[in-house]
Amino acid sequence: xxxxxEKDRYVIDAMNSERVTLRELADRLNLSTSQxxxxxxxxxxxxxxxxxxxxxxxxxxxxxxx
Numbered sequence: 201x202x203x204x205x206e207k208d209r210y211v212i213d214a215m216n217s218e219r220v221t222l223r224e225l226a227d228r229l230n231l232s233t234s235q236x237x238x239x240x241x242x243x244x245x246x247x248x249x250x251x252x253x254x255x256x257x258x259x260x261x262x263x264x265x266x
Contacts (some may be wrong), residue, residue, distance in 0.1 A: 203250050208243035215240055 214220040214228070226236045239251055258261045258264055 201247075204243070204246055207239070208246050211236070211243045212240050224266065 201212075204212070211225070214225050220228075222233045222236050222240075226233045229236060229239075231239075252261075252263065
């Protein structure tokens with residue numbers, strides 16, 4: 201998680217750990233819900249991109265080419 205940007209971490213933490221709704225997060229960030237939805241999707245895509253490069257995840261999912 202520390203490899204994500206501060207904004208990505210904030211959005212993922214708010215949505216998953218704090219269980220904040222899109223509307224609540226939009227209010228916190230002074231954005232529309234559609235903008236927050238895009239931020240959330242982007243943050244999750246960035247997290248996925250980092251995870252699939254992690255060797256433990258690669259091994260667990262059987263993604264190794266060898």
